Amino acid sequence: MPMADSELFIGLMSGTSLDGVDGVLADLGTPRPRLLAHSQHGFAPELRAAFEQLLQPGSDELHRAEVAAQHLARAYASVVQDLLLHAGVEAEQVRAIGAHGQTVRHRPEAGYTLQLNGPAVLAELTGIDVVADFRSRDIAAGGQGAPLVPAFHAAMFAADAPRAVVNVGGISNATGIPGPAGGSVTGFDCGPGNVLIDAWARRHLGEPFDRDGRWAASGHTNAALLEAMLAEPYFALAPPKSTGRELFNVEWLARQLDGRDLAAADVQATLTRLTARAVGQAIARFLPDSRDVVVCGGGAQNATLMKLLGDECAPRAVLSSARLGVDPQHVEALAFAWLARAHLARRPGNVPAVTGARGERVLGALYPA
Ligand SMILES: Nc1ncnc2c1ncn2[C@@H]1O[C@H](COP(=O)(O)OP(=O)(O)O)[C@@H](O)[C@H]1O
């Protein structure tokens, strides 16, 4: 049985980049989470391929989804074993795991979002309570079910002036944190984060991503392509709004490129600029008071993107969350550890002003060890 007073939580995140699992083990009993261990496992190519196929409707998808979910649970369990080993912590000392699962469909307008996950298998393999399915209750309450990280961003990164926190995963999302004068936390998905950048790098470099943005730095932004991409109606929508690979995917990119004859490096430069411009425009329009911009997620490791974010968010300062003592790759996993703790305390995890839900809701479902 887990120790009832333990404040040790594990968070497991696998996002729309489909790059793998980020895990953290943290003590959440202190005002600022204290990180005890982190672990990152790339997906096996077959599992990644299975998820990619499940993004589109296809035959026998119910069976394939269940099998992929079980494989994910095993990948999660091995990240958990790693975390326990690195931290020298026993499973019994961990209060709960917050396991996000893998989004394969995000259709709030149709009343659902689907994160494949194997929480029962994970509880069985680890002997630790598992909290999962964080998004569906917010959708049941009329919300988008996303983004869910703003409450955590606000708890973690509040400053003495209004601030924006931008998570650049596969999709990018922004949180607006009010300053000491008060106001409410806001947030929304900005648009593509790494998803198009990664897809183009895969096709032309045979690499999973554009390391440090070096390839993008070798090309030039194509103004006509950039303008055409920015005409995508999603960018102009007012929050609450959320998006995913349903919209921003290789087919979307192919439509933008149709009839253009561009050097591949210039396309990469333009995609990287698009990610930065979409964030910069959204902050100027929807979070105009923010004085600086804290960047987290894997995109914070793309030096070219960080530089372009600096341009696009000016005059606001742009800084990696690392500058505030939190590795950008840990932030989302920490958020789901934090949301698991909120679930056990029966505290709401959503921000209705962000998701559009009718009210605050306790998020997730518990699978006892
Ligand atoms: N060194 C790096 N250089 C450029 N991009 C990177 C680097 N490290 C990570 N990334 C980007 O971050 C992505 C993973 O970010 P992550 O926050 O895990 O997204 P998600 O939550 O969608 O899984 C990778 O797919 C890649 O695009």
Ligand SMILES: [Mg+2]
């Ligand atoms: Mg990831």
